[in-house]
Amino acid sequence: MRPVRTVTNRKNRMKLIPNTFKARIIASVMLLHTILIGIVIVDISYVQINSTKKHIRETANTLVATIAANAPSWLISNDLNALSELISTAKKANMVNNIYIMDRFGVIKASTDTNSLFKIMDDNISLVLSASIKNNKQQIVLLEHDNVVDTISSIKVGTDTVGYVRVIIDNSATKAELNRIYKNGLFYIFIAIFIGGLLAYLAIKSMLTQMEKLSAAAIKISEGNEDVKIETTKNDNEVNRLAIVFAKMVSSLKEKINQSAIQQEQLKIQANELEELNKNLKALVETETNRRIEQEHMLLQQNKLAALGEMIGAIAHQWRQPLNSLGLSIQDISYAKQFNELDDNYIDKFQKDSMNTIKRLSSTIDDFRNFFKPNKEKKEFFIEDVIASTINIVEAQFKNNFIKIEFDKTPKYRFFGFEGELGQVILNILSNAKDAINNSKNKDNGVVKISTTDNKSHVVIEISDNGGGIPPNVIERIFEPYYSTKEQGKGVGIGLYMSKEIVERHMNGTITAHNNDEGAVFRVELPKTSTN
Numbered sequence: 001m002r003p004v005r006t007v008t009n010r011k012n013r014m015k016l017i018p019n020t021f022k023a024r025i026i027a028s029v030m031l032l033h034t035i036l037i038g039i040v041i042v043d044i045s046y047v048q049i050n051s052t053k054k055h056i057r058e059t060a061n062t063l064v065a066t067i068a069a070n071a072p073s074w075l076i077s078n079d080l081n082a083l084s085e086l087i088s089t090a091k092k093a094n095m096v097n098n099i100y101i102m103d104r105f106g107v108i109k110a111s112t113d114t115n116s117l118f119k120i121m122d123d124n125i126s127l128v129l130s131a132s133i134k135n136n137k138q139q140i141v142l143l144e145h146d147n148v149v150d151t152i153s154s155i156k157v158g159t160d161t162v163g164y165v166r167v168i169i170d171n172s173a174t175k176a177e178l179n180r181i182y183k184n185g186l187f188y189i190f191i192a193i194f195i196g197g198l199l200a201y202l203a204i205k206s207m208l209t210q211m212e213k214l215s216a217a218a219i220k221i222s223e224g225n226e227d228v229k230i231e232t233t234k235n236d237n238e239v240n241r242l243a244i245v246f247a248k249m250v251s252s253l254k255e256k257i258n259q260s261a262i263q264q265e266q267l268k269i270q271a272n273e274l275e276e277l278n279k280n281l282k283a284l285v286e287t288e289t290n291r292r293i294e295q296e297h298m299l300l301q302q303n304k305l306a307a308l309g310e311m312i313g314a315i316a317h318q319w320r321q322p323l324n325s326l327g328l329s330i331q332d333i334s335y336a337k338q339f340n341e342l343d344d345n346y347i348d349k350f351q352k353d354s355m356n357t358i359k360r361l362s363s364t365i366d367d368f369r370n371f372f373k374p375n376k377e378k379k380e381f382f383i384e385d386v387i388a389s390t391i392n393i394v395e396a397q398f399k400n401n402f403i404k405i406e407f408d409k410t411p412k413y414r415f416f417g418f419e420g421e422l423g424q425v426i427l428n429i430l431s432n433a434k435d436a437i438n439n440s441k442n443k444d445n446g447v448v449k450i451s452t453t454d455n456k457s458h459v460v461i462e463i464s465d466n467g468g469g470i471p472p473n474v475i476e477r478i479f480e481p482y483y484s485t486k487e488q489g490k491g492v493g494i495g496l497y498m499s500k501e502i503v504e505r506h507m508n509g510t511i512t513a514h515n516n517d518e519g520a521v522f523r524v525e526l527p528k529t530s531t532n
């Protein structure tokens with residue numbers, strides 16, 4: 001309930017004086033005028049009333065004293081004419097209503113009011129008088145208020161009272177005059193209020209007009225119409241200063257709006273460009289991706305070819321010895337015939353030996369086929385088994401090149417994945433070692449050492465050779481595709497690239513290379529499986 005009431009109250013108050021500067025200033029000026037003039041008039045009237053009172057009293061006193069001083073001899077001699085003369089002189093000189101001169105019995109001997117002549121002063125007054133005489137007071141004021149003084153005094157000769165004098169002054173005329181002054185004052189107050197309001201209005205009119213224009217402009221600006229002109233004058237007043245500041249503000253606002261419009265335009269252009277770029281980028285990415293895929297595909301093909309090359313090389317070495325022995329057996333047939341040894345026994349033995357050799361050749365082919373056969377499923381295997389079967393493939397070739405392989409093939413560490421992939425990696429490293437040894441001073445006593453160890457989290461395969469190592473300027477790049485230092489036909493530079501891809505992407509491991517005193521060391525780290 002209460003807040004509602006407060007709101008209504010405020011509304012009512014606002015209605016009394018509109019909540020504008022103009023109304024407030026004019027109202028304040030008017031109020032100030034009213035208060036000031038009111039104070040002045042009240043002050044003047046107060047002073048006027050007081051001084052009038054004082055003046056009447058003094059006049060009465062002087063009159064009474066003068067008459068009391070002049071009257072005794074005429075009273076004693078009962079010279080009524082002289083007394084009357086005295087009174088009329090006194091009345092002329094002052095604004096007196098009535099003057100009475102009485103003898104000591106209270107009979108009026110002279111008066112401005114001829115009707116009262118020879119009458120006796122009324123009882124009340126004589127009572128008061130006798131009291132005053134007891135108190136030894138000569139003059140007594142019977143009545144005194146704003147405009148009337150009624151005073152009486154004994155007339156004495158020595159200490160004897162010979163009569164009385166009474167003076168009544170009624171100053172009502174002055175009061176009427178004062179009232180007129182009051183009324184005039186009130187009228188002047190209204191005039192002053194009106195003129196003050198008008199002057200205040202005129203004084204603030206131009207300022208307020210300017211202010212109203214400013215506020216109108218501000219409203220327009222707030223409505224989004226920034227083409228507003230702010231009028232300023234040459235006057236150096238607060239409103240004009242405000243207008244100047246406001247004009248500056250508006251112009252800077254305009255500038256900012258323009259700038260932001262330009263910026264928006266630029267942004268739009270940029271967004272368009274970006275979109276265009278995006279489209280192009282998409283196309284570019286697509287082409288690049290396609291190119292990548294193609295390249296990858298090509299790399300894979302080349303890797304297969306390289307592996308095939310390796311395999312044929314290895315088969316050639318593996319087959320050399322059995323083919324030689326088969327050749328020798330065949331040659332021996334003609335000698336046997338010459339020396340008549342070609343009997344059933346001979347043929348039987350020849351057949352048996354030849355078939356054995358052919359079986360060996362065939363089994364070699366099977367070995368190779370198995371080694372290069374792509375695995376269909378991941379499975380758990382011993383790392384050492386894969387290394388051993390890889391060694392088996394290249395053994396003959398290495399022997400022919402006088403290279404020894406040192407490896408403890410006891411199964412120790414397991415891995416879950418494709419065996420064939422790890423075999424490829426080992427084969428690549430081994431065939432690089434063979435190439436390095438063949439090109440080095442250790443050509444005739446090459447050694448390749450293979451070890452499997454582990455640390456906390458990984459199984460570590462290290463393959464080191466004594467082929468002199470990787471040249472320092474080359475070592476950074478050996479895992480890049482197509483990077484090879486070998487002459488054409490001997491290397492295409494994808495062996496280590498493919499090995500890195502296999503180890504990192506398929507086996508979640510790492511492959512690194514460094515040199516030791518004798519040659520290169522390749523280190524393959526594979527994450528341990530739970531069974532290790």
Ligand SMILES: Nc1ncnc2c1ncn2[C@@H]1O[C@H](COP(=O)(O)OP(=O)(O)O)[C@@H](O)[C@H]1O
Binds near residue numbers: 483486519
């Ligand atoms: N054991 C090693 N000793 C010295 N250099 C090596 C060895 N293994 C690899 N490299 C260097 O790394 C290069 C890249 O090897 P690879 O990717 O297998 O390609 P490629 O054998 O076809 O040259 C080789 O050309 C050779 O310069």
Ligand SMILES: [Mg+2]
Binds near residue numbers: 428431432491495496
């Ligand atoms: Mg290679």
